[in-house]
Amino acid sequence: MAAWVTVLLVTVGYLALSLAVGLFSGRKTSTGTEGYVAGDRQLGFFVLYFVLGASIFSAFSFLGGPGWAYSRGGAAFYIISYTSLGLVPMYFFGPRVAQLGRRFGYVTQAQLFAHRYHSRYISMILAAISLTAFVPYLTLQMQGAGYVFSVVTEGRMPVWAGAAITYGVVLLYVFRSGVMGVAWTNTFQGILMMSLAWGLGLYLPYTLHGGIGPMFARLIETSPAMLTAPGLDAAGAPWTWGGYSSAIAISVFGFSVWPHYFMKIYTANSMATLRKTVVFYPTFAFFLLPILLIGFSGILIFPDVTPVDTILPTIVTSLDLPAVIVGLFCAGALAASMSSGDAIVHAAGAVAIKDGYRVLVPQMMHDGDDTRLIRWAVVIIGAVSYYVAIYSNISLVLLLLLSYGFIAQIFPALIASLYWRRSTPPGVIAGLVAGCLTTVVWNLMPVLQWQQIHPGIWGLAANTSILLAVSLATRPMDPTHVADFIPV
Secondary structure: OOHHHHHHHHHHHHHHHHHHHHHHHOOOOOOOHHHHHHHHHOEOHHHHHHHHHHHHOOHHHHHHHHHHHHHHHHHHHHHHHHHHHOOHHHHHHHHHHHHHHHHHOOOOHHHHHHHHHOOHHHHHHHHHHHHHHHHHHHHHHHHHHHHHHHHHOOOOOOHHHHHHHHHHHHHHHHHHHHHHHHHHHHHHHHHHHHHHHHHHHHHHHHHHHOOHHHHHHHHHHHOHHHHOOOOEOOOOOEOOHHHHHHHHHHHHHHHOOOHHHHHHHHHEOOHHHHHHHHHHOOHHHHHHHHHHHHHHHOOOOOOOOOOHHHHHHHHHHHOOOOHHHHHHHHHHHHHHHHHHHHHHHHHHHHHHHHHHHHHHOHHHOOHHHHHHHHHHHHHHHHHHHHHHHHOOOOOHHHHHHHHHHHHOOHHHHHHHHHHOOOOOHHHHHHHHHHHHHHHHHHHHOHHHOOOOOOHHHHHHHHHHHHHHHHHHHOOOOOHHHHOOOOOO
């Protein structure tokens, strides 16, 4: 039997096991949206830790991370930075959001804002922002899955087929089991990824260079620019500290308000569980470190690999490793893609129906209808993202940063909702619109960009300024209503 066939069989076996876990895990949840979207608010620390952790250990981490280390050197440590800091804000606002969710029955992010400000327009704007950001993020995961299948089958399986097989499995268990399918498959996938990350991260530098120390010594001697902080930009020139720090900042601001992360606040079985999960979450950065070592190990041995996001599968398939081991690596890479993709597509379906369609036609729907429509929204959004994935040539990392620029615009509105009594619906709406438009303009007009600062930072500046100004210029909300969200 050819080695690639063995690799393919191991990979398919992993997909079958993931499907079984996903389908089985949803059997005991209630049939309404609270069960399908929030898991009846019963997730404990162990599962919640892996739901959040495995969601960040994505195709970006497993493929884009080594790709950045390989092509941009020290810039890749951006990943460690934002992973460590990303959920810090949730430690402070998470328990309050969870309490409000239990009290008022929220299952999505926009339901909190819509109720706080008595505005369906805010719900629809947030739905539009979320879905606009979700599609490129989900596209990233699909591209990663397709790359893996293409490389391990030595080009016999095209990217479109690999992505279709992987996300066919994802859509099946998300369609059937909702958030519980996401939760338990992410737990299984997270454990697998941790094991493989450290195994490969230690093995490959020793195999190719004789150890981690000798690897970096050779890089310092032959390619010092790769280890000079803060690394290189996308064009191969030195990245500015403004670009590096703003990429971290926009990622931190956006991280905790991603709807698929934010909505997991509602699934925790207690405030203590939520706080403990957030405290332990930075440990996932520890598991990302060996992924970067893999990228560094390929710089001198495998020059001119394109696209750079395939450096990890290229290294693995170039070595004389047993086919079963290569198959396990492929399973790990697919787990990285699926553990983020399932959470994203599940959240996107809930957002599209609960925050979009439900708001437009509330009189025509019931809870059972919601659940049914969310399931079909999952399929439709998955299909749209698949189309974009197949016909897009954008870097995985660039896709991620583009998404963060938009989603971070939710952060000022969240802080105002929970901590500023004087904020008003017109202020929040004006801030969101101004922030998103500014981000788009700065992306499209390089002449406006200064020191490579991420366009989303300028968007946040405009967003916050407009929110403050318009709120102070408009009528305050009823103090009794506001007291439900911000106690006097």
